[in-house]
Amino acid sequence: MPAPLKLMVATDFSERSDRALRRATLIAREVEAELSLIHVVDEDQPRRIVEAERNNALAILHEQVSTLREMDGVSCMSRVVIGTVFGGIVQATREESPAVLIIGPHRRQELRDLFMGTTAERTIREVSCPVLMTNGPPVAPYRKCVLTTDCSDGSRRALGAADSLGIAPGAISSLMYVFDAPVLRLAMSYTLSEHEKTDYLDDERREAMRHLVEFAAKLSIKQPTLIVRQDKSTPASEILAAAEEQSSDLIVVGTRGASGFTRLLLGSVAEEVLRRARCDVLAVPPGSLG
Template sequence: MGAFCPGHPRAGMARTEGNAMKKILLATDFSERSDRALRRATLLARQFGASLALIHVVDDDQPRRIVEAEQEEAARLLRQMAVTLREVDGVECETRVILAPPFAGVATAVAELAPDLLVIGPHRRQILRDVFIGTTAERTIRLAHCPVLMVNAAPVGTYRHVLQTTDLSEGSRDALQRFAALDIAGRARMTLLHVFEAPALRLAFSHAIPKDGQEVYLEDEARKAASELADFVSTAGLADVRQIVRRNATAAQHEILKAAESEAADLIVLSTHGRTGLTKLLIGSVTEHVLRASTVDILAIPPTGDA
């Protein structure tokens, strides 16, 4: 079953008055991939007139001489970046080197600086695994309490098409409302995706339903999912967003990625809370796999209640 698309053909999320984006935090390891994150953070800072805080975390679980050498070099590189940002891009910024394990250092910076957005690059894949899988990810997101933008693609301008996702939960509704208030996407087209289940078509039951019966059942489930999504959008106060539903013919993360590709989205928005809870949704079979496999940017956003 492909996408089922009720709602307005054009897209745009309801906006709030005022400029919500005032401070952006960039965590960098000075890699080429972190350079992508820096470019995106700079674009956003200029777009919103926001200040930019640059941080680098030095792992302090090393011999002191190594820690001190890395700290000194990191401070020098951050100062150079700050000068360029001020003089070339006109972005006001501050810098900080933190001595701590990576996840703890970033969480500390978020707590102290209280940014509206944390921007990171995918870094090296092994580091991605270390940062986002298992208890490290749960602790990082829970401690950060702010939206996290992972920049996978080289920035070429403002976002053009945003694919938001929902499981129709209260946490998802709050996160989408927080996304609207953040206004990170500006005038980008907005599409809201809900991946629905068709339990009668699971392998254990599908053999008992004839093919034409399966098609009728699937159409009914798609209509039901579309109706539930429309009700969700209405009660959440999300305006002029294009709505699509997809059956989880494969795992939900694959359906999200396929939808992003077919919709030519350049940003995917995922809630860090949902019916399955933080641990399963963020660390398990959905966000973890989307983070690993996506070639476009990912915004992981907690509900307002977590702020």
């Protein structure tokens, strides 16, 4: 019998973290997963304060675990890690190897984010497992999911990993590809008539759909709705617009591989989606599940 799915929830006991915990509980009940609650106490404080915060955190976690077990029927454990918020979460994922790390919504502090990046983005860059950012209200299991792709092998591996998690078993899936129309970006594009522009876009759209159909045939995902959209601003903006139009409650986006220089980068599309999405986002490294 296969081991149950392990979901790790990083919590600082804030309202944002409560949202992550509620979503994790919904998933755990639906797919019979185990929860692991992680709280990090900042080590850069006097020892007596660290110990006091650790003891307080243990008491809160004990109460949360008891509630989850008794009221929700969810298998659950917890631990406190001493370190930096970023480093403590990464350490916990390395030691426990969860299938998914679940975190609260992105805290938008634009000036700080611009120069330092958020804890969420730093964590997603470093951990090897998928990360679920819970932006939307966790009131029901996922109903509609947008799967994004650039039709690359890395994207195929990421979507395969996401599908194998099974965290949205009843959701209706759409597979989306954003295509470029480079001729229309050229300085000389004004020389084209409206009819020529329409014909050109139709050709590009048909070619994009052909690529998407071929890509979808290699996936194990059952009969997703195929969507192609022209990149009129940024790919992330098109993804977010499509998610809004379809009332999707989950977006799945692949990140760049975690090796060499690319380890420092999320990829502009994934980063923009994570920062701006109103619904939940599952960020999946290409090799996260093997």
